[in-house]
Amino acid sequence: MKEKKKTVKTKELTVSLGPQHPATHGVLKLVLDLEGETIIKCTPYVGYLHRGVEKLGENRTYFSALPLTDRMDYIASMNSNVGYVNAVEKLFGIEAPERAKFIRTMVCEMGRISSHIIWMGTHVLDIGATTPFLYAFRQRERILDLFEMLCGARLTVSYPRIGGVRNDVTQEFLDTLYEFVLEFPSKIDDYETLITENRIWRKRTVGIGIITAQEAINWGLTGPTLRGSGVNYDVRKFAPYDAYDKIEFDVPIGEKGDCYDRYLVRIGEMRQSNEIVKQCIEKLPLGPVLADSPKYILPDKEMILKDMEHLIHQFVLIIKGPSVPEGEVYMSTETPRGELGFYFVSDGTGTPYRMRVRAPSFIHASVLPKLCEGHLVADAIANIGTIDIIMGECDR
Amino acid sequence: MEPLEIAEKVKDKFPNEVSNISEFRGQATVTLNKDKITEICRYLNDAPDLYFNYLVDLCGVDYLGKRNTRFEIVYHLYSLKHRHMIRLKTPIAQSELYTDSVVSVWIGADWYERECFDMYGIFFNGHKDMRRILMPDDWEGYPLRKDYPVKGHEKDWSGFLDVLSRAKRFKNFEWHK
Numbered sequence: 001m002k003e004k005k006k007t008v009k010t011k012e013l014t015v016s017l018g019p020q021h022p023a024t025h026g027v028l029k030l031v032l033d034l035e036g037e038t039i040i041k042c043t044p045y046v047g048y049l050h051r052g053v054e055k056l057g058e059n060r061t062y063f064s065a066l067p068l069t070d071r072m073d074y075i076a077s078m079n080s081n082v083g084y085v086n087a088v089e090k091l092f093g094i095e096a097p098e099r100a101k102f103i104r105t106m107v108c109e110m111g112r113i114s115s116h117i118i119w120m121g122t123h124v125l126d127i128g129a130t131t132p133f134l135y136a137f138r139q140r141e142r143i144l145d146l147f148e149m150l151c152g153a154r155l156t157v158s159y160p161r162i163g164g165v166r167n168d169v170t171q172e173f174l175d176t177l178y179e180f181v182l183e184f185p186s187k188i189d190d191y192e193t194l195i196t197e198n199r200i201w202r203k204r205t206v207g208i209g210i211i212t213a214q215e216a217i218n219w220g221l222t223g224p225t226l227r228g229s230g231v232n233y234d235v236r237k238f239a240p241y242d243a244y245d246k247i248e249f250d251v252p253i254g255e256k257g258d259c260y261d262r263y264l265v266r267i268g269e270m271r272q273s274n275e276i277v278k279q280c281i282e283k284l285p286l287g288p289v290l291a292d293s294p295k296y297i298l299p300d301k302e303m304i305l306k307d308m309e310h311l312i313h314q315f316v317l318i319i320k321g322p323s324v325p326e327g328e329v330y331m332s333t334e335t336p337r338g339e340l341g342f343y344f345v346s347d348g349t350g351t352p353y354r355m356r357v358r359a360p361s362f363i364h365a366s367v368l369p370k371l372c373e374g375h376l377v378a379d380a381i382a383n384i385g386t387i388d389i390i391m392g393e394c395d396r
Numbered sequence: 397m398e399p400l401e402i403a404e405k406v407k408d409k410f411p412n413e414v415s416n417i418s419e420f421r422g423q424a425t426v427t428l429n430k431d432k433i434t435e436i437c438r439y440l441n442d443a444p445d446l447y448f449n450y451l452v453d454l455c456g457v458d459y460l461g462k463r464n465t466r467f468e469i470v471y472h473l474y475s476l477k478h479r480h481m482i483r484l485k486t487p488i489a490q491s492e493l494y495t496d497s498v499v500s501v502w503i504g505a506d507w508y509e510r511e512c513f514d515m516y517g518i519f520f521n522g523h524k525d526m527r528r529i530l531m532p533d534d535w536e537g538y539p540l541r542k543d544y545p546v547k548g549h550e551k552d553w554s555g556f557l558d559v560l561s562r563a564k565r566f567k568n569f570e571w572h573k
Binding site for chain 2: 046047050052054055056059090091093217218219220221231233238239325327328329330332339341343345347353354356358362363365366395
């Protein structure tokens with residue numbers, strides 16, 4: 001009897017992954033051309049939010065544009081705020097006091113931890129594990145509670161100010177934060193016990209979405225996505241801002257540039273961030289938290305209530321904005337996702353003539369075809385998660 | 397290398413292309429003619445002492461009513477090896493809304509150029525996929541131009557009307573009808 005020849009027939013298929021898929025962050029759409037289960041072409045579509053942050057920024061004063069930056073990277077709004085105020089300070093030519101710099105560094109690293117935690121939780125959830133997701137949110141809630149204690153807001157914090165920060169930290173805040181810092185390394189150990197050597201996790205991430213160091217630089221990748229490929233570039237080390245030049249920390253680097261390396265880099269960063277926060281608490285100097293530069297800085301709240309001149313001064317700064325020197329600056333900071341840069345063109349008025357945001361998520365989303373093509377559909381999910389994009393920042 | 401030193405070096409190499417060098421807050425800006433932008437970028441990327449291997453950012457600026465040449469493309473370049481930075485600017489006249497693409501030098505320029513086209517309507521020659529990126533394909537107007545109103549045009553976007561009419565059509569199939 002003749003044996004029947006068994007063949008599996010496949011045909012090319014085009015599938016839209018997202019924007020409703022939970023792994024695509026709400027608005028990202030990938031159009032995948034498939035042959036069987038293999039992706040032969042991937043076309044990302046990012047434009048669904050249309051926040052218009054740049055346009056809005058060009059129609060507001062430097063002070064009133066700050067809350068817009070909260071809404072860009074809503075997972076780490078503190079980091080976006082700090083990036084914005086640093087760029088504006090560079091344009092104004094002013095400097096925040098030492099204590100404010102340490103506080104900003106501290107809150108930035110808290111933002112990084114909370115962002116990486118939520119990244120880890122949702123990334124492993126995308127791939128199929130639920131427990132680390134629940135573990136992750138427990139610690140994230142504690143950081144959000146600390147933010148609430150600091151400034152009354154949990155997500156859209158708007159805490160940093162041009163020339164410093166809104167208010168000083170309390171001793172109660174510092175004590176609670178220190179407790180968190182002492183406890184947190186053991187929590188990272190817990191996450192690692194669950195994930196790092198997990199066989200399913202390794203099968204899903206090792207060797208997936210490889211991007212070499214040379215390619216990563218040429219694409220313009222930054223942050224853990226770049227460092228996962230073995231490139232030692234961190235804005236905190238290369239062009240230190242705030243108090244980073246007074247803090248000792250290492251920059252975790254990957255080797256192969258696959259999903260697993262990017263995961264390890266972020267885990268390493270959480271440990272380093274924890275150390276940075278600890279050092280900031282220990283080294284926190286005394287002094288004011290807002291620069292003494294009346295031309296550019298809003299006057300003290302108490303003085304506004306007492307003195308008419310201060311009230312008028314505040315009114316002018318808010319409505320008209322300060323008189324800024326004409327010129328242009330670019331200043332970048334290291335957010336959890338990578339290099340967040342602000343480019344300002346000033347025409348001498350209180351409103352930026354051009355406000356440009358160099359968002360890391362935007363450029364990271366552009367590399368998705370490179371990461372996904374040739375892999376299976378399931379690997380696209382791992383790749384989207386591993387580059388850690390936030391669509392609010394991508395489509396500003 | 398100091399920013400002004402880099403700027404002078406570019407001027408020495410391309411004396412006819414560089415029209416201005418300026419400095420503000422320790423950052424140097426080199427204004428260039430747009431004609432040889434790809435060649436200049438290739439040089440900046442390849443020269444061993446400059447080695448600008450990382451395109452930080454590429455964006456447009458609209459100087460409507462402020463300057464004779466309305467648009468500018470701004471490139472921010474960084475060298476990961478030498479840790480120095482430079483800003484290049486190429487003026488683009490409204491009558492010639494195009495320039496050459498630098499994707500062949502830094503592949504990361506791909507989406508930046510698409511965004512610039514989407515927001516300002518400046519076309520990049522040599523770009524293989526010059527489509528809108530943030531706005532829908534059939535969107536009219538360029539939102540970051542200074543003459544584009546903040547709240548958008550009064551007229552509804554045709555795509556929105558399409559969605560509304562489709563929703564009306566699909567209402568017949570709703571289960572609670």
